[in-house]
Amino acid sequence: MSTGGLIIRAAAALPGAPTPPVTTPRDPAREAAERELSKPVYHQNDPGLIERALDRFWEWVDELFGRASGATPGGGLGLLAVLLLTLLVIAALWWRLGTPHRTATDPGTLFDDGPRSSADHRAAAEAHATAGRWTEAVQERMRAVVRSLEERTLLDPRPGRTADEAAAEAAGPLPHHAADLRAAARAFDDVTYGGRTGDPDTYARLRTLDLALERAKPLLTGPTA
Structure with a gap:
């Protein structure tokens, strides 16, 4: 036995002497294998961060349902x-x-702000159309149609009126435009409450109707002389 070994054993035999640390001899082959396996080429097919997170999530769901059941x-x-x-x-x-x-959006009223003239609604509609905001353009053009009929006293101004109600009431003095008025009201409801998006064709039909109604002569239902 070497002199160093004898000294260590003698020191360990002394009362109160600290215990010498136990060292494990390193294994060169194991270290070489660990270094080799740590290379990126062996981890190309490992699950990504998102995949690992999803796996953990489904494990949690499975555990939750297991407890609930x-x-x-x-x-x-x-x-x-x-x-x-x-x-x-x-x-x-x-x-x-x-x-x-x-x-x-209940009750679905046609006008959602203060009173404005038909000219104001037409100007707003054209501005929206120029900017490509077709949903807002359709809404403002329908409001212009109804406000114009109110200004011509073909409709009584009434807060809370819906587009469908306005179309039904206007069909009385303007029966030749009844179908177009109903279609305009449906278009307004679709883009306002039905989740649909306005488009250039819908706006063009409303604009044409608005211009046609300005020139239309109402049907007189009163007594004749």
């Missing part, structure tokens, strides 16, 4: 029945109450 009478079948019942209730409410954007 364990706490629900009937286990997994009981949980499935509860989910189906919840979906049926939501579908029934959706069918009964309609889509959220319909109820949010």
Whole structure:
């Protein structure tokens, strides 16, 4: 045995002497293998960050459903029945109450701000059309149509009137334009409450109707002389 080994063993035998650290001899082959496996070429097919996050998410969902099924009478079948019942209730409410954007805009009045002249609405419509904002252009042109009929006393000014009501009332003195008025009202409702987007063709039809109504002579229904 070497002199160094004897000294270490003698020191360890002394009372209160600190225990010498135990060292594990390094394995050159293992270190070489670890260095080799750490190269990027061996990790090209490893899951990415998003894929790992999705895996963790689905593991969490699976664990959550496992706990829920364990706490629900009937286990997994009981949980499935509860989910189906919840979906049926939501579908029934959706069918009964309609889509959220319909109820949010109720009562669906034609004019949503203070009184403006038909000329003001036409100018706003043309500005929107020039900028390519066809939904707003359709809305303002329909408002110009109704306001013009009110200014000509073919319609009584009435707050809260809807586009459909205006078209139905205007069809009385202007029966030859009744179909176009109804189509204009539907276009207004579609872009305002139905989630559709206005387009140049719809705006062009409304503009043509507006100009035609300006020249149209109302049907006289009063007594003749």
